[in-house]
Amino acid sequence: MALLNNPKGQVVTVPVTPNMALEFGFDPGSEAQLSRDGDNLIFTFEDGGQIVLTDFYTQEIEQLPTMDIQGAQISAEDFLASLGDDTLLPAAGPTAPQAPASPDSSGT
Numbered sequence: 001m002a003l004l005n006n007p008k009g010q011v012v013t014v015p016v017t018p019n020m021a022l023e024f025g026f027d028p029g030s031e032a033q034l035s036r037d038g039d040n041l042i043f044t045f046e047d048g049g050q051i052v053l054t055d056f057y058t059q060e061i062e063q064l065p066t067m068d069i070q071g072a073q074i075s076a077e078d079f080l081a082s083l084g085d086d087t088l089l090p091a092a093g094p095t096a097p098q099a100p101a102s103p104d105s106s107g108t
């Protein structure tokens with residue numbers, strides 16, 4: 001699916017499917033602000049335009065989209081990790097599996 005440019009004040013919704021390929025016609029790391037809203041990954045531009053990748057965070061990590069950014073293929077997980085914002089990582093947030101609580105072994 002080609003995400004060619006800023007939708008200029010409009011909201012474009014793109015349903016994510018397992019292993020889909022996303023081709024960006026812009027640099028998503030510098031031309032848009034990324035945020036997470038529930039299971040959706042949102043690219044917001046200066047003029048208010050948005051590209052919303054729906055159900056992004058419901059995908060298994062190994063089935064996240066491949067991103068073609070300026071001719072370079074990168075996994076979505078690697079791209080998000082490169083931004084340095086842990087809240088955008090697939091393992092971060094309410095849909096991530098929770099580790100079982102360990103019993104308090106302090107003896108108090």
